[in-house]
Amino acid sequence: MTEQIRHEWPLFEVFVRAKRGLNHVHVGSLRAADHRMALHHARDLYTRRNEGVSIWVVRSDDVASSGPGDKEAFFEPSADKAYRHPTYYAIPDSVPHI
Amino acid sequence: MSFDDAYQALTDHDDDARWAYGTGFTDPLAGVPTDVPDGADPGDLTAYCLMLGDDALVLSHRLQQWVTRAPELEDELAVANIALDLLGQARLLLSRAGAVEGAGRDEDALAYHRDAGDFRNVLLAERADADFAHLVARLLVFATWRLALLDRLSASGDPVLAAVAAKGVKEVTYHREYAAGWVVRLGDGTELSHRRMSDAMAAVAPLTGELFRAHPVEARLAGAGIAVDPGALRPEFDAVLAQVCAAGTLTVPAADPADPAGPAGRHGVHGDGLAAVLGELQAVARSLPGSTW
Numbered sequence: 001m002t003e004q005i006r007h008e009w010p011l012f013e014v015f016v017r018a019k020r021g022l023n024h025v026h027v028g029s030l031r032a033a034d035h036r037m038a039l040h041h042a043r044d045l046y047t048r049r050n051e052g053v054s055i056w057v058v059r060s061d062d063v064a065s066s067g068p069g070d071k072e073a074f075f076e077p078s079a080d081k082a083y084r085h086p087t088y089y090a091i092p093d094s095v096p097h098i
Numbered sequence: 099m100s101f102d103d104a105y106q107a108l109t110d111h112d113d114d115a116r117w118a119y120g121t122g123f124t125d126p127l128a129g130v131p132t133d134v135p136d137g138a139d140p141g142d143l144t145a146y147c148l149m150l151g152d153d154a155l156v157l158s159h160r161l162q163q164w165v166t167r168a169p170e171l172e173d174e175l176a177v178a179n180i181a182l183d184l185l186g187q188a189r190l191l192l193s194r195a196g197a198v199e200g201a202g203r204d205e206d207a208l209a210y211h212r213d214a215g216d217f218r219n220v221l222l223a224e225r226a227d228a229d230f231a232h233l234v235a236r237l238l239v240f241a242t243w244r245l246a247l248l249d250r251l252s253a254s255g256d257p258v259l260a261a262v263a264a265k266g267v268k269e270v271t272y273h274r275e276y277a278a279g280w281v282v283r284l285g286d287g288t289e290l291s292h293r294r295m296s297d298a299m300a301a302v303a304p305l306t307g308e309l310f311r312a313h314p315v316e317a318r319l320a321g322a323g324i325a326v327d328p329g330a331l332r333p334e335f336d337a338v339l340a341q342v343c344a345a346g347t348l349t350v351p352a353a354d355p356a357d358p359a360g361p362a363g364r365h366g367v368h369g370d371g372l373a374a375v376l377g378e379l380q381a382v383a384r385s386l387p388g389s390t391w
Contacts, residue, residue: 031172037279040279041172043272044176048175
């Protein structure tokens with residue numbers, strides 16, 4: 001078996017949590033040889049101005065996404081269903097938090 | 099905090115102090131007492147702060163020279179971050195040196211208006227890097243040594259030095275991890291990367307002996323509980339290097355028997371490397387004294 005050397009590192013997507021209690025937010029992508037290097041690079045690229053307390057990295061190949069061609073079937077059916085919004089209903093006074 | 103723009107949500111601070119451009123920096127030790135602790139000679143303490151400050155200043159400059167030249171964009175930023183950490187340490191240490199000296203010299207005067215013979219950095223800091231392997235080998239040796247040093251210095255009898263060291267420990271811990279990651283990756287990589295990493299480790303070996311030889315100033319201040327005796331750092335340094343080299347399938351570079359034990363960087367005896375660094379570092383400040391931008 002010949003050893004194949006790839007000359008470009010794979011792409012990773014980076015998610016940063018700004019502070020405790022908030023969710024991780026996608027901030028960008030970077031290239032790295034493996035997950036550990038990706039975490040190092042993410043720390044150096046995306047948290048240099050004190051933006052984060054936690055980082056996730058995910059191989060971009062592992063992200064499944066909806067395609068532009070699916071847009072109509074995926075999203076438009078929900079456009080006319082206002083009753084799915086919680087504001088559609090009158091909230092009883094006995095329910096303080098919703 | 100807005101959730102409409104993800105990146106804005108992360109950077110949505112009203113904290114302009116995080117930004118620094120050009121000149122006009124304030125004294126990083128403003129408001130910090132300039133007292134000299136009991137048992138410490140002010141001249142010795144000034145010299146010691148210059149030693150540790152010059153190590154950081156000169157290596158920071160060598161790392162800055164990698165900007166636009168690093169093999170990957172991500173590593174360029176990593177190296178620049180490390181350079182900035184070291185520059186921050188240099189500012190604190192040179193400011194402390196100036197305050198203890200009491201001759202009216204601030205960090206800029208000490209950085210820009212001293213000649214090579216007045217610099218006290220170890221020779222390891224001033225050398226140019228032949229390639230990226232040389233950079234990470236040098237950074238591994240420097241960070242391993244400096245982390246051991248700062249870790250002990252955070253218990254110094256000088257509260258200012260102790261605080262500066264405690265801040266630096268967190269920074270240099272990451273520097274060591276970054277460098278070790280690359281040394282292992284290249285050492286345990288291809289035949290070519292292994293050879294070049296081995297060459298790089300051999301190239302820095304002759305510069306490590308100086309790191310553990312106590313200058314008389316260091317010896318006196320260590321006796322007073324102010325400084326760290328560099329000789330005491332050797333066991334930790336050797337253990338870390340052995341671990342990294344083993345992971346990277348590299349041979350631990352042997353101490354060079356020809357390593358001159360005579361006066362070196364700590365005594366102001368430098369090579370061409372420092373002249374080259376200072377030529378760049380001091381050119382603008384010296385040709386346009388007092389200029390701001």
